[in-house]
Amino acid sequence: MTLNRTQPLRIGTRGSPLALAQAHETRDRLIAAHPHLAAPGAIEIVVFKTTGDRILDRTLAEAGGKGLFTKELEDALLDGRTDLAVHSMKDVPTWLPEGLEIATLLPREDTRDAFFSRGGHTVDTLPAGSVVGTAGLRRQAQILERRPDLKVVPFRGNVQTRLAKLDAGEVDATLLALAGLRRLGLTDRITAVLEHEEMLPAVAQGAIGIEIRSSDDATRALLAPLNCAGTAARVTAERALLAMLDGSCRTPIAALSTLDGDRLHLKAKVLSNDGRQVFRAERRGLAGDAAAIGADAGAEIKAVLPPGFFQA
Numbered sequence: 001m002t003l004n005r006t007q008p009l010r011i012g013t014r015g016s017p018l019a020l021a022q023a024h025e026t027r028d029r030l031i032a033a034h035p036h037l038a039a040p041g042a043i044e045i046v047v048f049k050t051t052g053d054r055i056l057d058r059t060l061a062e063a064g065g066k067g068l069f070t071k072e073l074e075d076a077l078l079d080g081r082t083d084l085a086v087h088s089m090k091d092v093p094t095w096l097p098e099g100l101e102i103a104t105l106l107p108r109e110d111t112r113d114a115f116f117s118r119g120g121h122t123v124d125t126l127p128a129g130s131v132v133g134t135a136g137l138r139r140q141a142q143i144l145e146r147r148p149d150l151k152v153v154p155f156r157g158n159v160q161t162r163l164a165k166l167d168a169g170e171v172d173a174t175l176l177a178l179a180g181l182r183r184l185g186l187t188d189r190i191t192a193v194l195e196h197e198e199m200l201p202a203v204a205q206g207a208i209g210i211e212i213r214s215s216d217d218a219t220r221a222l223l224a225p226l227n228c229a230g231t232a233a234r235v236t237a238e239r240a241l242l243a244m245l246d247g248s249c250r251t252p253i254a255a256l257s258t259l260d261g262d263r264l265h266l267k268a269k270v271l272s273n274d275g276r277q278v279f280r281a282e283r284r285g286l287a288g289d290a291a292a293i294g295a296d297a298g299a300e301i302k303a304v305l306p307p308g309f310f311q312a
């Protein structure tokens with residue numbers, strides 16, 4: 001098969017600064033692997049506004065529904081308006097639409113969360129009753145697990161908006177994924193980087209996935225040299241856990257797998273929203289068994305969850 005194309009390769013992306021940085025990283029990696037794609041017009045970046053970009057006044061769990069950041073990109077792929085879609089894998093629902101697949105995982109960024117506070121406080125030194133702004137139930141639950149005396153309030157908007165709200169005193173602290181901050185070059189204002197023991201990341205946090213039509217062998221071949229096998233194994237394990245738990249986005253789930261050679265180590269945690277109930281599982285195995293490792297850890301947690309634990 002020839003990798004030369006007569007049509008431009010069309011990359012679908014959201015328009016947020018982080019999404020654009022990830023689309024540009026994808027374009028740059030494609031050009032590095034296939035120099036002819038550097039020609040003017042060989043790659044087009046097509047920007048879409050997703051439902052998740054429109055809803056800024058509610059938390060995403062309240063907005064309900066899955067795929068808030070992906071649906072418009074996937075519709076464009078399915079209609080043939082684009083050839084690939086670039087996603088933060090953290091935002092990609094467990095089940096993809098029929099006819100689409102994640103073809104490639106780029107090398108994963110740092111998976112930790114960054115903590116920002118006024119007055120340089122860490123999670124442990126924040127005065128009782130301090131207000132932490134976060135949109136995510138996973139962060140809310142883990143903050144309250146450690147500090148039940150803090151108050152967590154919903155908080156959305158892009159990085160700059162959130163930091164402005166912090167400066168204005170609307171909240172005393174907030175959290176953001178370090179991966180996004182690194183990609184945007186916005187790490188200078190971080191108060192503390194939270195280690196995994198303190199804040200286990202979201203499934204696939206820090207990973208960029210590239211989605212294509214399953215029938216599109218030409219684009220799959222173009223993307224093949226960009227795939228990071230280690231990231232793919234880790235994301236496979238974490239997403240298999242999610243699939244087994246079948247968790248709605250209203251239940252806090254955190255997971256992280258790491259690789260040491262071909263040995264994969266998965267840690268997973270499901271919490272109640274108030275952080276008072278915590279269920280954990282841990283598994284080790286071969287990277288080649290990533291899907292089974294994730295499913296197995298998910299099944300262990302599922303077996304001990306009280307009936308009705310997952311909210312609709």
Ligand SMILES: NCc1[nH]cc(CCC(=O)O)c1CC(=O)O
Nearest residue numbers: 088090176177179180205206207
């Ligand atoms: N939910 C939004 C979102 N999706 C991916 C990232 C960060 C980048 C990543 O984890 O890959 C963020 C922002 C955040 O959580 O701070």
